[in-house]
Amino acid sequence: MKLLQEAIEKRGIILNDNILKVDSFMNHQIDPQLMFEIGKEFADHYRNQEITKIVTIESSGIAPAVFTGLAMNLPVVFLKKSEPSTMIDPVYVESFSFTKNRKYTLCMESSMLEQGDKILFIDDFLANGQAFESFESLMGKCGATIAGIGIVIEKSFQKGRKTIEDKGYDIYSLARIQSMENGKINWID
C-alpha cells in the first residue's frame, strides 16, 4: 500500500535493524485519515470471505481494526491484556511481548464470540508472530474459525509470516519490510 509505505518512510523512526517506531501515525499518535484508507484496503481484500467479526488486540490494533469494521460493517472485538474486574466468564491465554520483554495475559469475555464465527484478525505489526499465536489459541478455545489475518506492517525478516503461511492461513500485509539495515527500508512488493 503506497500511501502507508510513504508514511513509514517519511514519519517512521528506525531505531535499529529490528525496531521501527511509528508513534507518529499509529502506535501513540494516530492519523485517522490514513487509518480510514487502511480499513478500506483490508475490506477490499476480505470482502468475499463471509467474515462475521473482526478481532484485534489492545491498544495499537484498535485504530486499524475499527476502520476495517466501518468499511465492512462488522463489529470489532479487542482482546485485553489484563482482566478487568467487571469481566464475566473470561477466556484467556498467556502471551509474551518481545517489545516490552514481559509476559501478559490475553483475555476476552466468552460471550464476545459464538461457535461458527468467522474471524478476521487485524494487528498493527507482525514480527515473531507471538501475538498471533496467542490470538489463535484463544479462538480455538471459543470454537471460532480464523478466516483471515490483516497486518498493517510486517517485518518479513522475522519468523511470524512464515509460521502463519505454513499453517495455511490467508494473510494480507499492507507494508512488508524485507530489511531495515543502515537506516534504510527495503520493501517486498
Place this chain on the structure above:
Amino acid sequence: MKLLQEAIEKRGIILNDNILKVDSFMNHQIDPQLMFEIGKEFADHYRNQEITKIVTIESSGIAPAVFTGLAMNLPVVFLKKSEPSTMIDPVYVESFSFTKNRKYTLCMESSMLEQGDKILFIDDFLANGQAFESFESLMGKCGATIAGIGIVIEKSFQKGRKTIEDKGYDIYSLARIQSMENGKINWID
C-alpha cells in the same frame, strides 16, 4: 444523543446502581457505525474551537477519539497506561482506576504535543473525574491548553462533571445518566 441512549438501553448491562457495562458496543466489542456517529457529534460541537489535536486514554477512549479525529481531520494521541521500552523522553503522572482498584502511570512521549496546542479530550466514561485530572496534569506539564472535553457516557451522579464544570471547561457529554437505581436508567436531557 438519541442513538447512543438507545444503544445503552438495549445493549448495556446495569451491574448495580453505580456500574454500567457497555462491553457490547464500546469497551470490549466496538460498534464502528455507532462510533462514527459519535465522532460526527463531537466534531459538530467543537468545530469552531480551533482544536489542534485530540487526546484520549487507552484503550476504550481510542474508538470514539479516532472517529472524532476523522470527522475533524485532526491527529489523535492516546495516553498510555504503562511506559513502553521504546518511549523517548516520556512525561507521566500517577493516576488511580476505581474500576480496577489500582494505581497506574499515565504516560506520553513529550514530542507528541507542542506549546500552544489546543486539545480536545475524548473519553468513554466520566465518573469521578480521576482520569480527567490525570490528563489535565499531563497537559499542564506540556504547556498545552484544554479547549474541550467530550465524554461518551457521563454518570452525572458522581463528582467528575461538577469538578470539571467548576474549573470552567467546555464539557459536552453525549449521554448523561442521572441515576441507575433498580436497573432503570434516568437520563438528563
